[in-house]
Amino acid sequence: MAKNLLIIGYVWPEPKSSAAGTRMLQIIQLFQADNYSITFASPCAKSANAFNLESIGVKPVAIELNHSSFDGFVRNLNPNVVLFDRFMMEEQFGWRVLEQCPEALRILDTEDLHGLRKGRQLALKTGEPFSLNYLFNDTAKREIASIYRCDLTLIISEAEINLLKTDFKVPESLLLYLPFLLDKISNSDIEKLPKFEKRTDFVSIGNFLHEPNYNAVLYLKETIWPLIRKQLPKAQLLVYGAYVPQKVNQLHNEKDGFLIKGFAQEVSNVMQNAKVCLAPLRFGAGLKGKLVDAMQFGTPCVTTSIGAEGMFGKLESNGFVENDPKEFVNKCVALYSDEKIWMEKQQNGFDIINTRFQREYFQKQFLKRVEETTKQLFTHRLNNFTGQMLQHQHMQSTKYMSKWIEEKNK
Known part of the structure; x- marks a missing residue:
């Protein structure tokens, strides 16, 4: 049975420019090892440093923010798995994926915890010690909401897994540790x-x-x-x-x-x-x-x-x-x-x-978790009431803002 993955990228991968670009290619390789056909879509303009995705068999597609053309695109693609590159993409497109492809497994790759980085930056600016007061910032609230709305979230650091479980009380069932995936140095x-x-x-x-x-x-x-x-x-x-x-x-x-x-x-x-x-x-x-x-x-x-x-x-x-x-x-x-x-x-x-950081070990763990979560998706979502609550229409300000912008631009 054919398996299709849609990645919605915040930017086009630039492995020579950033670690985020390298990580995205590593994630692509994970899915390719399990015979997924992959489409990479992004609303961002490509730079000269963007990686040639077609050279590794990935189809690139340009998409628009705040535009219903995405609805038809994702419905026709009908992916088994949708991966959001950073929480901002889940905010923009997650509700559309849910409406058009409700059975697709939704995965969030945080890259790093933006709320944690923001809180530390705020603390540094004020010269005060970092504390929960800085951690529980507006960016963190948006990011944690995105984690709950997704079926699985990839976390690159063990320290961030622990922080999510202890300080934000995120269930372990929603999180998966996936660091950099590297080959052995001989x-x-x-x-x-x-x-x-x-x-x-x-x-x-x-x-x-x-x-x-x-x-x-x-x-x-x-x-x-x-x-x-x-x-x-x-x-x-x-x-x-x-x-x-x-x-x-x-x-x-x-x-x-x-x-x-x-x-x-x-x-x-x-x-x-x-x-x-x-x-x-x-x-x-x-x-x-x-x-x-x-x-x-x-x-x-x-x-x-x-x-x-x-x-x-x-x-x-x-x-x-x-x-x-x-x-x-x-x-x-x-x-x-x-x-x-x-x-x-x-x-x-x-x-x-x-x-x-050995690639082979984490590849097996990752693909096993994706398969298990897909098979138990109904029960998995049923056990995530907070995620259901955050999908409720009264909580979806991003959705209705997007619809308003689309109407305004007509």
Whole structure:
């Protein structure tokens, strides 16, 4: 029996620009391994960095926001599974999917918890400790409502699974842990990587459309890097990222060794030639793709507790986790200068990838859960009264706003 998947994307996947793009391709590969025919639809305009989905057998379709043309499209496609890329897409299209294809399994991929990231950003701005007062923000309320309206939600971080269960009281039956899905790093792969003495420079990388990345680079420029240069006056920091705005380009200073390099065509080349990766993130959520890249290519990292969250489990990190700026700098210098420490931390990174993010294990778990939930969909939904309540017409402000906009645009 043919199985059809519709993915409704917030943006078109850009694996060279962001970890979100890489994750989306990993999810596509999961479904393809179970012989799904896949359509990827998005209301977003494509950029030059968009991945060629047709090259991997996925059909791309442009759709419109607030337009009934989607109703006919999804009804004719009649997918078995619909996956929403971030809660905003579920808000926009979830009610239409429910009306036209009520038997389709609805899955939400959060990417990371937007409400958690927003709450941490608000706390940082006020200078106050992060608390439930900041966590229970308007973005979180919308996101949790979306989780309840869906049959299954993919969560990339164990820390976020625990937060959803403990602080938001979301039933475990609605959640599935699905981290980055990676191939094993073999000894032969490791042997091919440049050694300590062949590597130079610090590196920082991140998509600048993502606010935590800009904040981290500004923090590097104003606080961290001047202290590193005092101890390592000849060191350089290479800053890479997609969609570099002018306010970041203005931070470029060759005299200080603070170099804005822009878009990285091949992250592998950038990362494996660097000696240390810096990720002083002060707010954010989810798993950090930059740390995964660093571990895969043997580059130890110094990051914060925000950056490390959900990444290492009970294993030793691939570098150091420090929130105090002076200690952060001291650990940067130690990694950069001491080959023994550097090699130990590099090996930790390989162990983490090979232990915690193996594609084969999570693929089996994921496909099994999708199959089980599909078979028991009626009972599964019956046990989710909160989700039924949030589908009720009096709660669907997004639906009626969309209908109003459509009428207004006629």
